Amino acid sequence: MIAVTLLLAAILLAAGWLVIHNAQRAIAEEMDSSVALASDLVETSIRSDGEALAAAKRLAAIGHLRHLCLSLVPLTGDGGECPAGDGADAPAWFAAMTRPNSLPNRRIVVAPDYAIHILADPDDEIEEAWQDTRGLLALLLVFYGATIVIVYRLLGRAIVPVQRIDAALARIEHGDYAIRLPHFSLPEFDGIAAQFNHMAETLAAARSENQRLREHSLRIQEDERRSLARELHDELGQSLTAIRADAAGILARRERLPDGVAESAEAIAEVAARIYDQTRLMMRRLRPPGLDELGLDAALEEHIAGWQRTHPAIEIAYTGDDTLSDLPSPAAIHVFRLVQEALTNALRHGQPKRIDVALGTSAGRLRLTITDDGRGFDPAARRPGLGLSGMSERIDLLAGQLHIDSSPGGGTRVRADIPLV
Ligand SMILES: Nc1ncnc2c1ncn2[C@@H]1O[C@H](COP(=O)(O)OP(=O)(O)OP(=O)(O)O)[C@@H](O)[C@H]1O
Ligand SMILES: [Mg+2]
Known part of the structure; x- marks a missing residue:
């Protein structure tokens, strides 16, 4: 806007200067030709009259003519004076700018002692020039004002869509893919709005597809773990039980066995028992026992008690909520x-001394x-x-929020906040 205003002001000044300059030139030319014409006429009329002085006196009596001032002056004295003009209705600055620097004049000797002095008087001409020029100047001013208003309006119209696009981009940046831009009257911005809306739709679709895939992969993971736990229980568990039973059978016939066999059978039974315990631990990790049957609260209590048994040096406390027993399975x-x-x-x-779990x-x-x-x-x-x-990821799937507050030396707190639908 500033650039446009300055440019228009420069154009206005140049045009104004040109108009005034033309007026000034026209006034000067008019003065020259008026004085030349008047002197020719005066000379002719005096020569054709026998009584030159009397004729000159009659002419001088007219005094003021349009653009001219006539006076009879003694030859020895200074040039005749005209009553000072005031440029009539033209403003002083205009009169000052357009008045010729030196006014043309002429002396015509009419008798041994006298001359007629013809002096240019530009006041009327300045006033006429002002009448013509002021219309033009006013027109230029109106044009200047109107152009500024129109440019301002147009720029405003162009900026509104930019502001809206900017705000919409900020919303997208914060993950709000539901935002859409309206139609704009300017075709270029309308094109951008259409592309933007298409992009937001694609992002929203990609996000929901992503969410669906994550859900799917976590479900598959859980299903896989569950079937692995079942396989371990049904296959490995049964086989280990069979091995232990066989070893016990061998040991039952201890007296009739060659040396060393009983010891080997005992070792087999012991290793089988250890593998069985390990398998049970793996099964529990793969599928939390009791989660489906007893619910989240009891399963967590059981799980934390298990950790407490394996880590007696650390105090692990659990505060539960049995209203959560019927929380649906994926959650x-x-x-x-x-x-x-x-x-x-x-x-x-x-390496903590104490852990608190609160649900x-x-x-x-x-x-x-x-x-x-x-x-x-x-x-960070x-x-x-x-x-x-x-x-x-899991919290996202449950539409909840996860906060992890921790600082070196200051312990850690993990907080999850999940809507119960
Ligand atoms: N309770 C905690 N106390 C101290 N540091 C922690 C704690 N929880 C997380 N961290 C730090 O954050 C890092 C990232 O944890 P994250 O669980 O994502 O990965 P990880 O435990 O190293 O590996 P994994 O993929 O097996 O879980 C850890 O390496 C650890 O430095
Ligand atoms: Mg970890």
């Missing part, structure tokens, strides 16, 4: 896995907190692992 398994990962992280990385509900939301007093970490500079990102 329950996600929450369970979240606690599992947070506990594993605390024990693996934090509760308030205002229709499930709230889960796992707090440890270990050495903590800087969440953490080593990338699969555990924390897996946690936030």
Whole structure:
């Protein structure tokens, strides 16, 4: 706007200067020709009259003519004076700019002592020039004002869509893919709006497809774990039981056996029992026992009691909420896995003395907190692992929020907040 205003002002000044300059030139020319014409006429009329002085006196008596001033002056004196003109109605600045610097004049000797003095008087001409010029100047001013208003309006119209596009892009940046731009009257912006809306639709579709795939892959993972746990139980568990039974059968006939066989049978029974215990542990990790039958609260209690048994030096406390027993299965398994990962992280990385797991509900939301007093970490500079990102993926699927508060030396708190639908 500033550039346009300055450019228009320059054009206005140049045009104004040209108009005034032309007026000034026209006035000067008019003065020259008036004085020349008047002197020719005066000379002719005096020569043709016998009484030159009397004729000159009659002419001088007229005094003021249009563009001219006549006076009879003694030859020895200065040039005759005209009553000072005031440029009539023209403003003083215009009169000052257009008045010729030196006014043309002529002396015609009419008698031994006298001359007629013809002096140009530009006042009338300046006034006429002002009448013509002011219309033009006014027109230029109106044109200047109107152009500025129109340019301002047009720029405003052009900027509104830019502002809306900018705001919509900011919303997209914050993950709001539901935003759409309206139609714009300018075809270029309307084209951008259409492309933008198409992009937002594609992003929204990609996000929901992504979500669907994540859900699907987590479900497959859980199904796979469940079937693996069943296989371990049904196949490996049965075989180990059979091996243990065979070893016991051999040992039952201990007296009739050659030397060393009984000891080997005992070793087989012992190894089989150890593998069986390991298998049970693996089965529990693969499929939390009791989650389907007893619900989330009981399964977590059981799971944490198991951790407490294997880590007696650390105090692991659980505060549950039995209203969550009937939480539907996908949500329950996600929450369970979240606690599992947070506990594993605390024990693996934090070396804490105490861990608190709290599960509760308030205002229709499930709230889960796992707090440890270990050495903590800087969440912004953490080593990338699969555990924390897996946690936030699960929370995303449940449309909840995950907060990890931790600082080096200050322990760690994992908070999850999930809507219960
Ligand atoms: N409770 C905690 N105390 C201290 N550091 C932690 C804690 N939880 C996470 N961290 C830090 O955050 C990092 C990332 O954790 P994350 O669970 O994502 O990966 P990981 O445990 O290293 O590997 P995995 O993929 O097996 O889970 C860890 O390496 C650890 O440095
Ligand atoms: Mg981890």
